[in-house]
Each structure stands twice: as C-alpha cells, then as structure tokens.
Amino acid sequence: CDLSRVTKAYSIPDKEALLACRELLRKEGVMGGTSTGTLLAAALRYCREQSAPKRVVTLVCDSGNKYLSKVYNDFWMLDHGFLQRERYGDLRDLISRRHHDHQVATVNADEKVLNAYQRMKLYDISQLPVLEDGRIVGIVDEEDILAEVYDNPEHFNEPVTEAMESHVVTVAPDASIGELMEIFKRGMVAIVVEGDEFLGLITRIDLLNWLRRRSDEK
Numbered sequence: 001c002d003l004s005r006v007t008k009a010y011s012i013p014d015k016e017a018l019l020a021c022r023e024l025l026r027k028e029g030v031m032g033g034t035s036t037g038t039l040l041a042a043a044l045r046y047c048r049e050q051s052a053p054k055r056v057v058t059l060v061c062d063s064g065n066k067y068l069s070k071v072y073n074d075f076w077m078l079d080h081g082f083l084q085r086e087r088y089g090d091l092r093d094l095i096s097r098r099h100h101d102h103q104v105a106t107v108n109a110d111e112k113v114l115n116a117y118q119r120m121k122l123y124d125i126s127q128l129p130v131l132e133d134g135r136i137v138g139i140v141d142e143e144d145i146l147a148e149v150y151d152n153p154e155h156f157n158e159p160v161t162e163a164m165e166s167h168v169v170t171v172a173p174d175a176s177i178g179e180l181m182e183i184f185k186r187g188m189v190a191i192v193v194e195g196d197e198f199l200g201l202i203t204r205i206d207l208l209n210w211l212r213r214r215s216d217e218k
Contacts, residue, residue, distance in 0.1 A: 010042040015082050017041050021064060021071050033062030034071060075103075081213040090173040091180070091192055094210045095200035104200055106131050107140065113148055113163050114156040116140050129191065129198060130164045136191060136198040138164035173199065180207060 014034075021037035024030050032040070036059070043058035070076045077083040079096055087093050097103040105123045107116045109132040116128050120142065127141035140163055148163035149155045155162070169183055170193045180202060183190045190202040 008046070010045055012038045012041045012045075018071050018077065018082050020044065021067070024060075025064070025072070030060060031064035031072070032060045033064050033067055035062045036060045036064075037071070079209050081216055088173065091171065091175055091190075091202065092173050092199060094180075094202045094206050095192060096206045096209065097200055099198050099200050104129065107160050108132065109137055109159070109161050111160050112156065113140075113145055113158050113160050116160045116163070117145055117156065120145075127189070129201065130160055131198060134198065135196045136168065136170070136193060137161070138166040139168055139189075139191070140164040177207070 017034055017037035017040075019037075020041040021032055021034065024032050024036070024040055039058045039061060043056055047054070047056055064072060074083060075096065078085065092098070097105075099106075105119055105125060105128060107119055107128045107130055109130055116130075119128060120126065127139055129136050130138040130140055138161065140160055144163045144165060148158070168191055169186075169188055170191045171179055171183070173192060173194055180190050184204050184207075192199040192202060
C-alpha cells in the first residue's frame with residue numbers, strides 16, 4: 001500500500017457512519033455494514049468540499065446482515081443516541097418505547113393468559129402492560145403467569161386479568177427522577193400516565209440510557 005498517494009484523511013464518528021448506512025439502504029437499496037458507512041460518509045464529505053463536479057468512487061466493503069439488530073434497528077439507534085426524536089423536557093424523554101407511536105407491546109384486559117405469554121415470547125420481553133380502552137389496569141410478567149398456570153395448564157385459557165398485578169404505581173410526566181428511583185428501589189417499573197392515558201414504561205436501563213445520552217451531549 002503506497003501511502004504517499006494519500007493526500008487527505010477523515011475521522012468519521014460512529015453516528016455519521018451509522019446514519020450513512022441507513023441512508024444508503026433507504027436511497028439505493030444497498031444494505032452495507034459499518035465499514036461501508038464509514039467509507040461512504042468520508043466520500044460524501046470529500047464531495048461536499050469540491051467546487052467542481054468530480055467522479056468519486058468508494059466501496060461497499062461489508063454486508064449489513066450482521067447489523068440488523070443494531071444499525072438497522074430504530075430502538076437500538078434511539079437508545080444509543082444515534083437517532084433523535086421529539087423531546088418534551090420531562091419523563092416522556094426517558095420512555096424508550098412510546099405507546100402513542102405504537103412501539104409498546106401490550107395485552108388487552110379481555111385477552112387470555114396464553115395471549116400474554118405468546119406476546120412475551122414474540123417480543124422477547126418479560127412483562128406486559130394490561131390495557132382496557134387505552135387505560136392501564138395492570139401489569140403481567142413471567143412470574144405472574146407461572147404462578148397462575150404451574151398447577152393447572154388450563155389456566156392459560158383464563159382472562160389475563162386473573163394473572164395480572166392490578167395494584168400498579170403510576171407517575172405523571174412531570175414527576176422527578178427521585179420519584180423514579182423510589183419506584184426502582186421497590187423492584188418495580190415506572191408506569192407513566194397522563195390523566196387516564198398510558199404513555200409508556202420506564203425501566204432502570206431506560207434511565208441509565210438517558211443519563212448516558214445527557215453526558216454525551218455535554
């Protein structure tokens with residue numbers, strides 16, 4: 001490799017490379033990996049610096065197949081601060097899966113225990129909010145389902161309300177981080193509601209992700 005022919009180099013941060021990957025897929029239908037994103041981002045920088053048209057060549061040097069759960073996963077990108085979304089300046093900013101964006105897996109109060117179990121398996125989660133007309137009436141987790149069915153598997157066909165925990169603790173969007181910590185100390189998740197409207201859940205990892213993003217922005 002003759003480095004004497006190299007006249008310029010670029011330092012590409014992760015965010016720029018990952019967004020370049022997604023842009024390549026969106027506009028050209030090519031699913032490249034992170035190395036491809038880095039090369040493409042550098043090539044685009046070079047092109048923007050030019051004052052006359054030039055033909056510029058870069059490479060698609062790796063596949064995005066290994067990055068489906070990261071680069072091409074909106075939730076992963078949001079959790080790591082690589083994508084931006086509307087900010088409210090309150091606890092809604094900590095909710096990683098917002099209910100009004102149809103991002104939260106839930107179960108309706110009139111569904112069966114089996115439906116809740118299958119939904120947990122489908123989304124690889126351990127708990128589900130139980131809703132009735134958009135209002136949260138309980139939460140059901142793996143332990144609740146196990147306690148309900150271990151001595152009689154027929155209980156899978158019972159209403160999920162028979163297995164759920166109905167005594168839930170909710171917080172308003174304007175609650176403090178200190179109030180969240182008190183909920184977490186009790187081994188619970190924070191259920192955010194505004195009036196009767198369910199907004200989403202906040203877990204310990206959501207709080208940690210939010211604190212890390214704030215640190216990165218300083």
